[in-house]
Amino acid sequence: MASRKNTQLQSEEWFGTMLAPGERATLSVVITQSYAGNNISIPVHVWRGEKRGPTVAVTAAVHGDEINGTGAIRRIIREQPFDVVAGTLVLVPVVNILGFEHCERYLPDRRDLNRSFPGSTGGSLASRMAASFFKQVIKRCNYCIDLHTAALRRTNFPNVRADMSDPKLAEFARAFGAELIVESKGPKGSLRASACKIGCHTLILEAGEVWKVEPTVVEYAVRGITNCLQFLKMIDGTLDEPEYRVETNTTTWVRAKQGGFLEFHVAPGDIVDKDAPIATNTDLVGMQRNVVTAPRDGIVLGMTTIPSVAPGDPICHLAFPRTGTLHKISGVHASLSAKTLHERVRGDLARSMLITQADPQSL
Numbered sequence: 001m002a003s004r005k006n007t008q009l010q011s012e013e014w015f016g017t018m019l020a021p022g023e024r025a026t027l028s029v030v031i032t033q034s035y036a037g038n039n040i041s042i043p044v045h046v047w048r049g050e051k052r053g054p055t056v057a058v059t060a061a062v063h064g065d066e067i068n069g070t071g072a073i074r075r076i077i078r079e080q081p082f083d084v085v086a087g088t089l090v091l092v093p094v095v096n097i098l099g100f101e102h103c104e105r106y107l108p109d110r111r112d113l114n115r116s117f118p119g120s121t122g123g124s125l126a127s128r129m130a131a132s133f134f135k136q137v138i139k140r141c142n143y144c145i146d147l148h149t150a151a152l153r154r155t156n157f158p159n160v161r162a163d164m165s166d167p168k169l170a171e172f173a174r175a176f177g178a179e180l181i182v183e184s185k186g187p188k189g190s191l192r193a194s195a196c197k198i199g200c201h202t203l204i205l206e207a208g209e210v211w212k213v214e215p216t217v218v219e220y221a222v223r224g225i226t227n228c229l230q231f232l233k234m235i236d237g238t239l240d241e242p243e244y245r246v247e248t249n250t251t252t253w254v255r256a257k258q259g260g261f262l263e264f265h266v267a268p269g270d271i272v273d274k275d276a277p278i279a280t281n282t283d284l285v286g287m288q289r290n291v292v293t294a295p296r297d298g299i300v301l302g303m304t305t306i307p308s309v310a311p312g313d314p315i316c317h318l319a320f321p322r323t324g325t326l327h328k329i330s331g332v333h334a335s336l337s338a339k340t341l342h343e344r345v346r347g348d349l350a351r352s353m354l355i356t357q358a359d360p361q362s363l
């Protein structure tokens with residue numbers, strides 16, 4: 001017969017420290033060793049609620065140069081915008097500490113940590129680090145929110161990526177409250193795909209650029225994390241619903257046909273019609289070479305931030321919602337107030353690009 005005592009939450013061991021219900025602490029997790037043979041650890045903030053609930057990890061900088069998520073996690077730790085009342089929240093500001101130390105995406109052995117999960121204790125440096133993190137953190141979690149940015153020289157309008165064929169993960173991903181959800185399982189060896197395989201329902205947020213902590217991207221990430229924790233009843237409050245919702249499994253990169261220098265005609269988060277001008281490609285003195293157009297109706301998910309391109313270089317990442325969806329949301333999209341986070345993040349991401357009207361004569 002279960003005693004009353006057994007139904008009450010007990011202290012729990014986290015990385016060598018006993019944490020009582022309601023306690024929070026910053027702890028160290030040894031992840032690998034340096035060339036000098038010293039232990040290398042990452043800081044992990046563990047926050048336990050008083051009541052029973054799920055264990056959720058929020059991770060950032062699995063790619064060591066993608067630190068927008070690091071900014072979001074630091075804000076949660078320092079400002080405590082909510083109180084964890086149930087379950088356990090595990091906050092990891094930097095997973096790939098070796099890449100982070102050099103402001104780089106990859107590890108010193110040039111491997112991608114996010115293609116090395118679940119890892120192996122007898123494998124490469126990347127594989128062993130992945131195995132260590134996976135065993136010590138991910139295996140203890142029911143859910144994970146993994147925060148990324150676009151790769152070098154690109155930016156992303158905030159979008160959630162998740163395997164929407166998993167009903168529990170689909171609910172969790174929708175709760176995040178992103179306007180854009182890209183349905184995908186994630187590449188082999190990614191933290192997301194490997195975590196999902198062992199029952200840790202994991203989504204990623206792709207937002208902004210490398211090497212930056214962009215204020216509105218951080219705000220977007222914190223709002224999404226807060227929504228997810230509310231959905232799981234780990235914190236109090238009600239969900240902040242997105243301005244509209246698009247779920248798609250179809251995206252494509254529009255690429256440069258010729259080398260040249262781009263003037264953009266769209267910004268991240270814009271809706272584009274089929275054949276609408278995306279960029280005008282010019283030579284170095286500004287004479288027009290060609291106009292790059294949208295292959296079909298879509299939303300600008302991401303863009304290059306560097307205007308000089310060679311043939312084949314990616315210019316614009318377009319998401320193609322299901323037929324009729326764009327028509328439904330375009331009115332909402334066009335009428336959004338400048339005060340909404342959607343519009344503020346859209347404006348911020350476009351701020352450092354030259355965006356002009358296309359020359360009507362060239363179309």
Ligand SMILES: [Zn+2]
Nearest residue numbers: 063066148149
């Ligand atoms: Zn990444």
